[in-house]
Amino acid sequence: MNNSGLSTLNPDKAVFKETVAAGEGWMHVIKKGQIFRITDLHGNQAVDTIFFNADNIEERYNSANTMREQRNVYISTGTQIRSNDNNVMLTVTADTCGRHDTLGSACSCESNMARYALDKRYMHSCRDIFLKTMLDWEPGMDKRDQVCNINFFMNVPVNPDGGSNFEDGISEAMKYVEMRAEMNIIVLVSNCPQLNNPCNAYNPTPVEMTVWDGE
Numbered sequence: 001m002n003n004s005g006l007s008t009l010n011p012d013k014a015v016f017k018e019t020v021a022a023g024e025g026w027m028h029v030i031k032k033g034q035i036f037r038i039t040d041l042h043g044n045q046a047v048d049t050i051f052f053n054a055d056n057i058e059e060r061y062n063s064a065n066t067m068r069e070q071r072n073v074y075i076s077t078g079t080q081i082r083s084n085d086n087n088v089m090l091t092v093t094a095d096t097c098g099r100h101d102t103l104g105s106a107c108s109c110e111s112n113m114a115r116y117a118l119d120k121r122y123m124h125s126c127r128d129i130f131l132k133t134m135l136d137w138e139p140g141m142d143k144r145d146q147v148c149n150i151n152f153f154m155n156v157p158v159n160p161d162g163g164s165n166f167e168d169g170i171s172e173a174m175k176y177v178e179m180r181a182e183m184n185i186i187v188l189v190s191n192c193p194q195l196n197n198p199c200n201a202y203n204p205t206p207v208e209m210t211v212w213d214g215e
């Protein structure tokens with residue numbers, strides 16, 4: 001880890017690389033000690049993400065524990081991403097974007113209707129993508145396993161009065177965030193398809209997932 005937020009890893013030494021299209025789900029195991037990077041290929045994309053303990057899926061990402069222990073609502077270099085048991089699941093080791101959201105959670109057909117319009121109900125949403133991706137996963141997960149997620153690259157600033165809003169993103173093309181798994185992790189991603197708020201600059205785009213073995 002270094003203070004610049006830049007990674008020292010060599011892209012040629014990655015053991016895994018995959019592009020996830022906008023509006024697609026992705027699920028993958030990251031072993032303890034491996035480094036996982038998400039790259040915002042075109043900029044201004046929201047990447048909805050939940051982490052599970054691969055050896056006990058009842059243990060999963062918890063936003064309140066993560067915020068409380070670091071006394072900050074944003075995720076960036078140095079953040080320890082914590083579970084519902086308050087164990088450290090991953091440590092953020094590099095981050096060229098500088099801010100990732102813990103508060104906004106996932107878009108859904110209900111929020112599409114309540115926030116935008118009745119006829120937005122049938123548009124794709126992260127909750128549906130999470131569910132579809134989890135149902136395909138062995139040994140199986142379902143709706144009950146969806147918890148408040150991280151939105152990598154999404155900008156949800158908290159105002160001095162405590163309010164917050166979805167704002168235009170501060171991420172740009174090829175910005176990345178990198179984290180080391182502190183336990184065996186299942187990563188669940190919905191690469192957000194949302195077209196009704198500025199979290200994706202109204203234009204959802206692909207992201208790249210890269211994994212390195214630890215030193």
Ligand SMILES: [Zn+2]
Pocket residue numbers: 048106107125126127192193194
């Ligand atoms: Zn979404």
